[in-house]
Amino acid sequence: MTGHIGIVGAGLVGAGWAIVFARAGHDVRVFDGAEATLAALPGRLDTALADLKQSGLISDPAAIRNRITIVETLGGALAGAQYVQESVFERTDVKRALYEQIDPLLGPGTLVGSSSSGIPASAFTGGMAHADRYLIVHPVNPPYLVPVVELVPSPATSEATVAQARELMTQVGQVPVHVRGEPQGFILNRLQGALLREAWALFEEGHASVADIDKTVSHGLGLRWSFMGPFETIDLNAPGGVRDYAERLGGLYLDIARDRTDPQPWNEELVARVEAERRACLPEQDLQTRGAWRDRRLMALAAHKTAAEQKDGT
Amino acid sequence: MTGHIGIVGAGLVGAGWAIVFARAGHDVRVFDGAEATLAALPGRLDTALADLKQSGLISDPAAIRNRITIVETLGGALAGAQYVQESVFERTDVKRALYEQIDPLLGPGTLVGSSSSGIPASAFTGGMAHADRYLIVHPVNPPYLVPVVELVPSPATSEATVAQARELMTQVGQVPVHVRGEPQGFILNRLQGALLREAWALFEEGHASVADIDKTVSHGLGLRWSFMGPFETIDLNAPGGVRDYAERLGGLYLDIARDRTDPQPWNEELVARVEAERRACLPEQDLQTRGAWRDRRLMALAAHKTAAEQKDGT
Numbered sequence: 001m002t003g004h005i006g007i008v009g010a011g012l013v014g015a016g017w018a019i020v021f022a023r024a025g026h027d028v029r030v031f032d033g034a035e036a037t038l039a040a041l042p043g044r045l046d047t048a049l050a051d052l053k054q055s056g057l058i059s060d061p062a063a064i065r066n067r068i069t070i071v072e073t074l075g076g077a078l079a080g081a082q083y084v085q086e087s088v089f090e091r092t093d094v095k096r097a098l099y100e101q102i103d104p105l106l107g108p109g110t111l112v113g114s115s116s117s118g119i120p121a122s123a124f125t126g127g128m129a130h131a132d133r134y135l136i137v138h139p140v141n142p143p144y145l146v147p148v149v150e151l152v153p154s155p156a157t158s159e160a161t162v163a164q165a166r167e168l169m170t171q172v173g174q175v176p177v178h179v180r181g182e183p184q185g186f187i188l189n190r191l192q193g194a195l196l197r198e199a200w201a202l203f204e205e206g207h208a209s210v211a212d213i214d215k216t217v218s219h220g221l222g223l224r225w226s227f228m229g230p231f232e233t234i235d236l237n238a239p240g241g242v243r244d245y246a247e248r249l250g251g252l253y254l255d256i257a258r259d260r261t262d263p264q265p266w267n268e269e270l271v272a273r274v275e276a277e278r279r280a281c282l283p284e285q286d287l288q289t290r291g292a293w294r295d296r297r298l299m300a301l302a303a304h305k306t307a308a309e310q311k312d313g314t
Numbered sequence: 315m316t317g318h319i320g321i322v323g324a325g326l327v328g329a330g331w332a333i334v335f336a337r338a339g340h341d342v343r344v345f346d347g348a349e350a351t352l353a354a355l356p357g358r359l360d361t362a363l364a365d366l367k368q369s370g371l372i373s374d375p376a377a378i379r380n381r382i383t384i385v386e387t388l389g390g391a392l393a394g395a396q397y398v399q400e401s402v403f404e405r406t407d408v409k410r411a412l413y414e415q416i417d418p419l420l421g422p423g424t425l426v427g428s429s430s431s432g433i434p435a436s437a438f439t440g441g442m443a444h445a446d447r448y449l450i451v452h453p454v455n456p457p458y459l460v461p462v463v464e465l466v467p468s469p470a471t472s473e474a475t476v477a478q479a480r481e482l483m484t485q486v487g488q489v490p491v492h493v494r495g496e497p498q499g500f501i502l503n504r505l506q507g508a509l510l511r512e513a514w515a516l517f518e519e520g521h522a523s524v525a526d527i528d529k530t531v532s533h534g535l536g537l538r539w540s541f542m543g544p545f546e547t548i549d550l551n552a553p554g555g556v557r558d559y560a561e562r563l564g565g566l567y568l569d570i571a572r573d574r575t576d577p578q579p580w581n582e583e584l585v586a587r588v589e590a591e592r593r594a595c596l597p598e599q600d601l602q603t604r605g606a607w608r609d610r611r612l613m614a615l616a617a618h619k620t621a622a623e624q625k626d627g628t
Contacts, residue, residue: 287550
């Protein structure tokens with residue numbers, strides 16, 4: 001694959017993607033239909049690059065910044081691109097209208113990945129001439145700190161498209177996972193949703209406070225999960241591996257699952273109680289400051305993981 | 315609270331606890347009914363302390379080691395203790411038989427916490443004279459690297475016992491959470507079970523491989539969860555906090571939950587398929603080596619978190 005990387009949609013997600021590709025040495029051409037969004041882009045990029053530099057995650061922010069160009073038209077982002085990352089507003093009609101513009105402009109070697117976090121590609125690329133070259137490439141925000149991306153092909157996406165997207169994502173330092181069959185929420189949000197469901201239910205039933213449920217993860221379960229997944233965790237948690245673990249604990253987990261067969265919405269009163277406990281820990285006016293703290297901690301963790309992996313050769 | 319810390323049950327879990335208490339400056343007296351277990355203890359302690367020293371997590375392993383004494387009788391561990399951590403085999407009859415021995419020996423100021431990961435305290439302390447001073451104090455292994463502990467009182471446990479156990483755990487550097495109502499699996503394993511349930515189902519349905527589900531956590535969800543819990547994560551993931559998040563995404567999560575109303579056992583064929591994918595990543599003969607790798611990574615993560623928290627003042 002040769003050619004630049006196009007970015008269509010230059011909000012928070014698109015800006016993050018521009019950094020990912022430029023950091024890996026690609027020329028990046030960014031388009032957004034909204035002038036205000038484009039006007040905010042240089043500030044977003046400079047702030048993020050300065051933070052990355054300060055955390056030791058990049059050494060030359062100016063060189064990265066110089067690889068990112070704003071273009072005036074959709075065609076300017078698309079023409080000659082090897083890959084285009086689309087990150088426009090998450091609504092099916094908005095995405096479909098855009099892909100109707102993209103489809104006739106698409107050059108022969110160009111793939112398009114959508115940052116959609118929930119709408120499957122079949123919903124907005126179905127029936128198009130180049131549907132074989134469209135797929136979901138769903139990042140976690142910000143993608144330059146959280147490397148996983150979900151590759152979710154539609155039934156029309158070709159295997160070659162998935163393979164090339166995987167190769168590109170690996171080359172730019174992301175960690176691609178392949179999701180088959182367009183499950184609702186893909187897999188990342190389904191896994192998060194499962195944990196949240198139990199967390200909300202435990203709180204609702206009075207078994208623990210919001211803060212204590214959070215601590216159970218942040219000082220317990222989340223430690224291992226920051227460097228190995230749930231299957232590897234249980235594989236290492238019984239002398240004979242995952243089969244041994246399943247024999248010992250499968251029954252317990254089945255019993256627990258059987259307590260949760262009647263999903264309930266997060267109703268107004270429950271949301272108000274969770275919110276009250278969160279606002280007691282973190283006042284509303286501090287949400288933004290705490291978000292910046294989270295990003296600093298993610299940067300420090302990324303630097304730590306890189307060092308640990310280099311040391312281990314993993 | 316004054317007096318030493320008693321440890322009853324000196325296997326992997328009990329040895330880990332001995333280090334936690336001795337590291338915090340307590341005198342620790344360890345008893346185990348099995349001579350072979352006691353004979354293995356010094357080796358276990360020395361290995362763990364050497365690893366902690368090498369990771370920079372402790373500075374004087376000999377001083378810690380010298381605070382840990384093996385005693386010959388149950389009474390030797392109990393007499394004059396402020397707190398006893400019980401970590402015997404996880405079977406109700408084994409635990410009940412032990413508490414029947416403990417109960418008449420218990421001094422007036424002594425509390426007993428059980429490391430039970432699933433059996434509630436009411437099942438083996440119910441009806442005893444000192445049931446008000448028994449509770450579950452469930453660690454994650456090894457407790458000197460993973461700080462969360464679940465405090466799970468039985469209906470007979472006094473509030474003063476819970477408060478004192480919380481204070482002691484905080485003082486020795488653990489992070490206590492208070493679990494009410496003895497839910498099956500307490501809260502840590504329920505949260506883990508919820509994530510596992512979705513992970514196994516996604517694999518069973520062919521949506522992703524075991525390795526890709528693991529990567530979704532270890533390079534995605536698990537990063538944030540290693541320093542903030544699921545509620546704080548969503549509270550910071552919408553501009554208006556958790557209420558705003560619930561309004562935006564509550565519907566999606568409810569839909570996802572509605573796909574999972576029919577819990578199924580991890581059947582033989584499914585376990586075999588998961589096992590085959592794990593053994594392709596990690597041959598059986600490497601399980602132990604990988605367990606040692608996990609512990610090194612946990613140590614490096616603990617050192618990283620301590621440094622990050624000191625820098626942030628969090």
